[in-house]
Every structure is written in structure tokens, then in C-alpha cells.
Amino acid sequence: MAIRVRWFPTLVRRTHSKQAETVVEWRAGMTPLDILLGEGFSRVDAEAVLAIVNGAQARHDVPLSEGDAVEFMVSIQGGCR
Template sequence: MSVYVRWFATLVPRTRSKQAETEVPWREGLTPRDILREEGFSEVDTEAIMAVRGDTQTDLDEPLSDGERIEFLVSIQGGATG
């Protein structure tokens, strides 16, 4: 029983595992936020990270299912004004 995790390249060096792809033991109620915390990310860090299930962004507090795949990306905002 696992959740399969893929990390955006710039996040890999900041994870405890230092791996681009990891497998996390699944447990009832496991959320993307839990995985981020377990990999050493602070609450402030999570504000700049988004979780993607399939092709859809998901809430960091949405429980994951056994066997699910999740990807963590850096949320980039901003742009030119005017």
C-alpha cells in the first residue's frame, strides 16, 4: 500500500529523500500536505508548492488513495503588468 510521488526538479534537493520519484507508505487520511511535512517542507514552503493528481491541481489537504500518483510542482505566479 503506497502513494507514488514525483518531485519537480527544483524541489528534489530540498527533500529528505533527495529522489525525483519516491514511494510513500499509504495510510488512512494521508494528504499531500503530510507528504510535504514528512519530506521536510515547512508550512511557509507549502504556500509555493502545488500538488497535481493526474492533470488536475488538488488541495494539499485532500486525502489520497492507496496506489495514487501525485506530483509536486513549484507554483509560479506573477507576470508583466500594464
């Protein structure tokens, strides 16, 4: 079975696939970090990326299940002056 992956627009250009939506073949023990590393992100890069699994924010080391939907978003901070 597969995992559906969606990328925040500013992340797409940094991925190997260059696609806003991809499908990754699920394997036991797979984590969001594994997907990030597989698309060419470093562990340091990953620190600035939020993982959303099935609509809820998740840690990068959470094991994924067959059929999960994963989104990666940029962690944006700031405020108004």
C-alpha cells in the first residue's frame, strides 16, 4: 500500500520529485523523516519542516501506517510590527 504525500509550495522545488503531490510506497517503520530524507532534505533542513499526518501535526519520528496522508509545511514564524 502507499502513503500520499503533499508538499507546501515552497518545498516542492527542493524535492527530488519536483511534484506538489507524490505517492510513496509504505514500509513497516517508515516515518515522515524517512520521506524527507528520501526526497533530498537533510536532517538539518527537516528541523524547519512541519509534518502533518492525517490532518494533525506529528513528530518526524512517528511510525506511519498504510494509507496515511502526509503533508509537509514550512514552519513560519514572525509577527507584525
